[in-house]
Amino acid sequence: MKITPHGAAREVTGSCYRLESAQTRILVDCGMHQGSAYNDARNYRPFGFDPSTIDAVIITHTHLDHIGRLPKLIREGFRGPIYLTKPTKDLARILLEDAYGIMKEDFEREYRPMLYELEDVEACMELMEGKSYSRWKRIGDLKFRFRDAGHIFGSAFVELEDDAGKHVVFSGDLGNVDTPILRPTAQMAAADAVFIETTYGNRIHEDHKERMEVFRSVILETIKQRGVLLIPAFAVERTQDLLYHMNRMVEDEGLEPVDTYIDSPMAIRVTDVMKRYPEYYDKAALARVMRGDDFFDFPGLRLTKTRNESMLINDAPYPKIIFAGSGMMTGGRIQHHLVRYLGKRNTIVFIVGYQASGTLGRKIYEGQKVVKVLREMVPVKAKIVSMGSFSAHADQTKLLNWLRGAATLPKHVYCVHGEAEASAAFATRVKDELKIQADVPRNEETITV
Ligand SMILES: [Zn+2]
Numbered sequence: 001m002k003i004t005p006h007g008a009a010r011e012v013t014g015s016c017y018r019l020e021s022a023q024t025r026i027l028v029d030c031g032m033h034q035g036s037a038y039n040d041a042r043n044y045r046p047f048g049f050d051p052s053t054i055d056a057v058i059i060t061h062t063h064l065d066h067i068g069r070l071p072k073l074i075r076e077g078f079r080g081p082i083y084l085t086k087p088t089k090d091l092a093r094i095l096l097e098d099a100y101g102i103m104k105e106d107f108e109r110e111y112r113p114m115l116y117e118l119e120d121v122e123a124c125m126e127l128m129e130g131k132s133y134s135r136w137k138r139i140g141d142l143k144f145r146f147r148d149a150g151h152i153f154g155s156a157f158v159e160l161e162d163d164a165g166k167h168v169v170f171s172g173d174l175g176n177v178d179t180p181i182l183r184p185t186a187q188m189a190a191a192d193a194v195f196i197e198t199t200y201g202n203r204i205h206e207d208h209k210e211r212m213e214v215f216r217s218v219i220l221e222t223i224k225q226r227g228v229l230l231i232p233a234f235a236v237e238r239t240q241d242l243l244y245h246m247n248r249m250v251e252d253e254g255l256e257p258v259d260t261y262i263d264s265p266m267a268i269r270v271t272d273v274m275k276r277y278p279e280y281y282d283k284a285a286l287a288r289v290m291r292g293d294d295f296f297d298f299p300g301l302r303l304t305k306t307r308n309e310s311m312l313i314n315d316a317p318y319p320k321i322i323f324a325g326s327g328m329m330t331g332g333r334i335q336h337h338l339v340r341y342l343g344k345r346n347t348i349v350f351i352v353g354y355q356a357s358g359t360l361g362r363k364i365y366e367g368q369k370v371v372k373v374l375r376e377m378v379p380v381k382a383k384i385v386s387m388g389s390f391s392a393h394a395d396q397t398k399l400l401n402w403l404r405g406a407a408t409l410p411k412h413v414y415c416v417h418g419e420a421e422a423s424a425a426f427a428t429r430v431k432d433e434l435k436i437q438a439d440v441p442r443n444e445e446t447i448t449v
Contacts, residue, residue, distance in 0.1 A: 001166050001449045003195070006048050007033060009443045010420040012199055012356055013065035014042070017170060017416075018049055021162040024140030027057045028158055028170045032068025032099070034328075035356035043069060043115055048444060052077035056139045059084035060172025061155035062091035062236060064099055071096060071120035074127070083137060085146055086130035087154030087280060090273045091236060096121045098235075098266045102331045133186075150175030150185035151392050152237040153274050159189055166449050169410070171196040173417065174394040174402060178208045179237075180244040181274070181285040181295075185394070185402060191410040193449045196399060198418030199354060201426030205395040211387050215245060216255070218348050218385055219321065223258055226318040227346030230382070232334045232361060234327035234353050235267035237392050240274060240296065242323070242352065244285070247295040257300035261313050263324040263333050265305050271296050314340065328359040329373075335360075338373045347382035353391055357419065396426060403434060413438040414447065 001021050007014025014033035019026050033039040051073045059067055059082060070082065070092075084092065100121060106112040131137060133156065136145045141163040146156035151173040158170040169191040175182060188194070206214075222229040233239040239262065249255035262268060274280075275296070278289055288295055304310045310333055313322060324334040341347040342364075355361035363371050365386055370379050394402065403410060413430050415423040415438060423440040430438035441447055 001162055001168060002446050003168065003193070003449065004446045005416060005441055005443050007031060007443060008065070008417045009441050009445070010423060012354070012417055012419060013039060015060075015066045015417060016047075016069065017195060018054070019160070019168070021141050022164070024055050024142050025053055026139060026142065027054055027073075029060055029066040029172070030057055030069045030073050031063070031065040034065055034068075034330075035358040039358065043072070044113065047073070047076070050077065052079070054078055054080060056080045057082045058144060058158055059088060059092070060158060060170065061149065061152055062088045062095050063152065063173070064095055066172065067092055067095065068099060069115075070124050071116035074123045075116055075120050080127070082124065082128045083131055083144075084128060085133065085154045085156055087273060087277050088156070089128045089130040090276070091154060091270060092128065093121070093125055094266055094269045094273070095236070096124065102326075105331070147186040147188065148183050149173065150179060150182050153182065153240075153270075153280060154277070157186075157188065159191070167191045168449055169194045171402075173197050173199070173392065174399065176205065176391060176394055177398055179392070180241050181281055183280070183282045187405045187407070188402070190406065190408040193412045193414060193447070194403065194410040195414045195416050196403070196426075197393070198399065198415045198423045198426040199393045200391065200395045201399060201415060201418045201422040203395055203422070204397055205391065206387065212245065214385065214387050215242070215350075216249060218350050219246075219249075219255065219258065222319045222321065222348055223256060225346040227344070227348065228318065228341045229321040230334070230337055230341055230347060230349045231321065231323045231352065232327055232329045232349070233264070233267065233323045233325060234392070235264050235325050236270050238327065238352050239264065239267040239323050240271055243271075243301070244295045246301075247293070247298045250298045250300065251293070257298070258319055258321055259316060260301050260321040261304050261316075261323065262301070263304045263310050263313060263322055263337070266325060267323065268303050268305060310336075313337075318346075327353045328355050328361040329364065330359050330361070335374050339376055339378055341382065342371070342373070343379045343381050345381050349382050349384050351384065351386035354393065396429065399426065400429060400433060403430065403436070409434060409436055412436065412449075415440045
């Protein structure tokens with residue numbers, strides 16, 4: 001088999017791996033480049049292969065950096081099936097439509113060209129086939145199956161085998177430990193080659209207890225100073241995780257209810273999808289559902305779908321907690337809240353996810369004193385608190401343990417989906433600790449397995 005990354009090698013976004021066997025050509029993921037303006041521009045460039053020659057696409061999960069170029073792929077001639085898990089299919093529509101909405105705003109504001117139209121999203125949806133975990137599916141001389149990655153709802157890693165007997169695993173994104181609602185990451189079988197994400201390949205997260213304490217403390221501080229807690233949340237998973245924890249704090253642990261706004265139509269839609277698939281929940285979440293506790297509903301929680309409802313949050317009394325997207329603060333309603341509250345000392349911005357280089361979120365995370373939001377220069381007077389362990393990604397320890405837990409140790413590890421230093425640091429650990437060959441490939445470099 002020959003495998004060529006067309007994105008997410010020595011960088012975090014734009015996942016897209018082309019795999020060629022004797023008879024079959026497929027893609028694993030077809031994601032968007034995200035982050036800086038340079039990355040946005042890359043989405044408009046040709047793929048580096050002819051989309052009409054691809055037989056099928058396998059999608060690991062619904063984050064835009066894994067699905068965002070699918071409509072473009074179809075626009076440029078792809079007509080084969082797109083395989084993904086059933087929740088991923090439902091979520092993909094929400095994410096692609098939302099990305100379209102943001103693109104359209106950019107187009108109207110700055111005349112930035114559109115990457116695709118809504119009809120391309122429809123065409124995508126028609127080609128998508130929802131699959132269950134663990135069942136093998138044949139494509140030409142290949143077969144593959146999805147395994148639970150524990151990263152976000154419906155996420156998977158992919159085990160793939162060709163008729164010559166070579167095994168390749170694509171990790172997709174692997175989940176953090178102890179993520180509420182999700183089941184833990186499954187163990188992989190033996191593999192000749194593993195393409196593993198290394199977003200946090202050089203970092204170790206704070207432990208679970210500590211992250212709950214930090215979350216509780218930012219809520220308590222917000223109540224005390226009658227301020228605003230702004231949570232720029234990824235609409236998929238992070239928002240629902242935090243709601244799950246808040247539900248527990250308010251209903252089981254006696255936390256004083258605070259007005260909490262889910263100011264994200266997308267997060268509200270995603271939550272609805274999650275409610276449809278209780279069979280994907282872990283034991284604890286399932287037990288809560290069985291005893292009638294809706295963990296997406298507790299005193300103080302308000303869902304603001306429309307623009308008008310969203311504007312009313314401005315006049316709502318303090319203290320208040322506002323969840324809004326986008327997670328890296330590059331667009332969406334969070335920007336309006338940042339303009340209003342970032343310059344106030346009784347605001348806390350709670351950063352709970354990865355902030356790609358070049359994004360507004362990264363600038364705030366790195367402590368810039370003045371940032372440009374919606375064409376305004378806004379001073380940063382708010383307190384910035386960040387928690388890596390709320391990230392949906394595995395840290396270095398978990399990544400190593402996942403490789404170690406394989407049925408037999410993989411023969412070769414390729415570190416992808418990480419900034420160059422993170423991938424390189426992880427490759428070194430793999431070589432030192434597991435005595436496995438490990439490399440950090442480049443985009444457009446072909447690897448033969
Ligand atoms: Zn992801």
